[in-house]
Amino acid sequence: MSHQPTLYTSLSPALIQLYDLNNTVVVVIDVFRATSTIAAALYNGARYVIPVDSVPKAIEISAATGGIAAGERDGKLAEGLSHGNSPMEYKRAFIEDKVLVLTTTNGTRLLHMALEQGADNIITGSFPNLSSVCNYLTAQQKNVVLACAGWKDKFNLEDTLFAGAVIARVKEHFSIHCDSSFMAEYMYRQNRNDLPGFSKNLTHYHRLVDRFGYIDDIAFCLQEDVADVLPLYKEGRLIRQG
Amino acid sequence: MSHQPTLYTSLSPALIQLYDLNNTVVVVIDVFRATSTIAAALYNGARYVIPVDSVPKAIEISAATGGIAAGERDGKLAEGLSHGNSPMEYKRAFIEDKVLVLTTTNGTRLLHMALEQGADNIITGSFPNLSSVCNYLTAQQKNVVLACAGWKDKFNLEDTLFAGAVIARVKEHFSIHCDSSFMAEYMYRQNRNDLPGFSKNLTHYHRLVDRFGYIDDIAFCLQEDVADVLPLYKEGRLIRQG
Numbered sequence: 090m091s092h093q094p095t096l097y098t099s100l101s102p103a104l105i106q107l108y109d110l111n112n113t114v115v116v117v118i119d120v121f122r123a124t125s126t127i128a129a130a131l132y133n134g135a136r137y138v139i140p141v142d143s144v145p146k147a148i149e150i151s152a153a154t155g156g157i158a159a160g161e162r163d164g165k166l167a168e169g170l171s172h173g174n175s176p177m178e179y180k181r182a183f184i185e186d187k188v189l190v191l192t193t194t195n196g197t198r199l200l201h202m203a204l205e206q207g208a209d210n211i212i213t214g215s216f217p218n219l220s221s222v223c224n225y226l227t228a229q230q231k232n233v234v235l236a237c238a239g240w241k242d243k244f245n246l247e248d249t250l251f252a253g254a255v256i257a258r259v260k261e262h263f264s265i266h267c268d269s270s271f272m273a274e275y276m277y278r279q280n281r282n283d284l285p286g287f288s289k290n291l292t293h294y295h296r297l298v299d300r301f302g303y304i305d306d307i308a309f310c311l312q313e314d315v316a317d318v319l320p321l322y323k324e325g326r327l328i329r330q331g
Numbered sequence: 332m333s334h335q336p337t338l339y340t341s342l343s344p345a346l347i348q349l350y351d352l353n354n355t356v357v358v359v360i361d362v363f364r365a366t367s368t369i370a371a372a373l374y375n376g377a378r379y380v381i382p383v384d385s386v387p388k389a390i391e392i393s394a395a396t397g398g399i400a401a402g403e404r405d406g407k408l409a410e411g412l413s414h415g416n417s418p419m420e421y422k423r424a425f426i427e428d429k430v431l432v433l434t435t436t437n438g439t440r441l442l443h444m445a446l447e448q449g450a451d452n453i454i455t456g457s458f459p460n461l462s463s464v465c466n467y468l469t470a471q472q473k474n475v476v477l478a479c480a481g482w483k484d485k486f487n488l489e490d491t492l493f494a495g496a497v498i499a500r501v502k503e504h505f506s507i508h509c510d511s512s513f514m515a516e517y518m519y520r521q522n523r524n525d526l527p528g529f530s531k532n533l534t535h536y537h538r539l540v541d542r543f544g545y546i547d548d549i550a551f552c553l554q555e556d557v558a559d560v561l562p563l564y565k566e567g568r569l570i571r572q573g
Contacts, residue, residue: 103343243509293510
């Protein structure tokens with residue numbers, strides 16, 4: 090038991106500095122919607138995704154690479170970007186063989202924070218690629234940090250629920266002494282049978298649905314294994330692994 | 332509805348800067364054990380408590396005031412302090428009419444962080460003084476931040492459960508749009524009937540009980556209204572209000 094790797098859950102980007110990311114698999118989690126969109130784009134044949142931390146950089150890099158400048162700020166399309174952060178936009182007919190240059194309020198920012206903190210093994214996860222994430226974690230046998238993107242450094246429940254879903258599946262393989270992980274798994278187990286119904290309690294649900302009408306996005310982002318690929322970060326790109 | 336004051340829950344001192352503390356009641360929560368001990372000391376007749384953020388300052392101020400230099404670092408008595416951070420130490424026969432100068436790893440540090448951030452209305456809360464805290468919050472009709480002390484900036488569940496207990500009692504009086512508050516109340520409602528049993532899941536339980544044997548402390552800290560006073564911060568002192 091004591092020789093098992095550790096698993097921790099970081100509930101906000103503002104807490105990520107509490108965890109050692111060296112020689113650790115960091116799972117960046119932004120369920121609504123960046124990491125769901127990344128899974129959808131790669132599942133539907135995108136060559137790769139370049140996650141960037143600012144709108145100007147997204148525009149600059151898309152111009153240089155011929156990629157699609159996409160993303161959002163505060164939940165809506167940012168000026169200068171041609172596409173948004175909805176997984177529904179990245180159907181195969183549109184995204185196949187293309188490069189997606191993506192910037193978002195929380196998820197892509199957290200990925201860059203993890204890089205700056207020395208992370209050398211980053212994947213992205215959401216319900217659409219839950220099984221691929223879990224299979225990777227159990228195969229690697231390395232320490233794990235489940236890194237929730239939250240909303241502007243605030244805690245959110247949808248990322249926590251996904252962390253809980255991972256923990257429920259992989260916990261026999263890890264040594265877990267972490268109240269965040271316990272709470273995440275607890276919330277997931279209590280509500281796993283109706284995540285769409287439960288999601289109506291969440292602040293981000295209302296931000297997305299009441300303001301922008303993204304009800305299909307919510308349903309997709311909470312559905313397990315509908316875009317079951319493993320996005321692995323390598324030299325500036327998220328590439329579909331395996 | 333829209334004219335009600337707001338209520339937010341900050342799950343860690345590392346998140347407190349996300350919240351506006353001006354003209355806001357800040358409830359500092361460190362269930363195991365600082366804010367339980369503060370309630371116990373004031374309930375048992377301490378003149379007041381001086382919360383300080385370092386061991387040398389505790390020693391210096393206790394010398395100057397004739398107070399008792401007390402506290403802990405990493406859960407145990409720190410060198411140079413004469414008493415610890417157990418509510419059991421502060422029975423009436425010992426603490427009545429005395430001044431307690433208290434420094435702790437998380438709770439007193441968070442109180443000083445809130446002060447530095449401009450908080451001008453700070454109280455402390457734990458299960459032993461739950462009703463006094465709730466009565467004060469509903470009477471004040473001001474915005475509220477429930478500030479969990481956590482453990483070295485990490486999330487913990489015992490402080491979260493207390494935040495949930497407060498929310499369960501006062502929520503009709505506040506406008507609450509905050510996933511932290513929703514989760515806190517959810518965890519509390521699910522486990523309110525057996526908090527001592529549930530507490531065995533918590534990392535801090537094992538830190539206190541397995542290492543130091545503080546099982547009586549745990550029971551006291553989770554018992555509602557057994558030291559039901561309101562500690563209000565005023566000019567460097569926590570004073571029993573009303």
